[in-house]
Amino acid sequence: MSTDQPPPGQPPEEDPFLKRPQEPPPPSAGQPPPPPGGGQPPPGGPPPGSPYGPSGGDPYGSSGGSPYDGGMPPPPPPYGGYGGGYGGTDPLSGMPPLAESGRRILARLIDWVIIAIPLAVIGIPFDIYARATDDGNDFGDTVNSLNGGSQLVFQLITIVAYVAYDTVMTARNGQTIGKKLMKLRVAMLNDGSTPPMSQSLLRAVVLWLPALICCACLWPLLILILILVDKPYKQGLHDKAAKTVVVSVPQ
Structure with a gap:
């Protein structure tokens, strides 16, 4: 098994064969987008109608409910090509297939x-x-x-x-x-x-x-x-x- 993992780096833009960033998939019908601010309630408590609940408590607690009520959380974005790193993702993502x-x-x-x-x-x-x-x-x-x-x-x-x-x-x-x-x-x-x-x-x-x-x-x-x-x-x-x-x- 190959374990070589080269250091990350920003590739030159003029190379016509660089990996190309992949666009994240659009949310499916009926699935609400993730809350703004990285999943944290805004300062001062959530506004009325916020998925964090009227009391501004824990968004996943019994009083506030889940911010994703009625649907599953959106999937994580795919590997983006330039800055995705190697935490279990395929570094060949976005590149042409390996040569025969x-x-x-x-x-x-x-x-x-x-x-x-x-x-x-x-x-x-x-x-x-x-x-x-x-x-x-x-x-x-x-x-x-x-x-x-x-x-x-x-x-x-x-x-x-x-x-x-x-x-x-x-x-x-x-x-x-x-x-x-x-x-x-x-x-x-x-x-x-x-x-x-x-x-x-x-x-x-x-x-x-x-x-x-x-x-x-x-x-x-x-x-x-x-x-x-x-x-x-x-x-x-x-x-x-x-x-x-x-x-x-x-x-």
């Missing part, structure tokens, strides 16, 4: 290809393919046999490329190219706004850095499993770290 896992996977594959193809071209001067076709050597042996300095430089270029791409695109409008094609968007869990640069960077670092340094297969698999099983927000480790969710873009 299959579309998230496709979007990530598209982003990976978009970055991997230029990196494959950039890697030519670093001789990353110098011995890839030699007999008895696989690609892993080739990488490990490279000059240490060239290998380190190319690895740093790879890390910067993936992290910078994800950070800049997410901070701009919450969408990488893959997410835009799949009609998805990254949003802050607390208010639905576009993640700021700091949260976008944190999200990208947690997403890419372990995979590019030591856990090329295990880390993406772990993130995918969490997205599939996490309830109720479908958050991967990178989403939990940045307190974000991935939602569908309204049509």
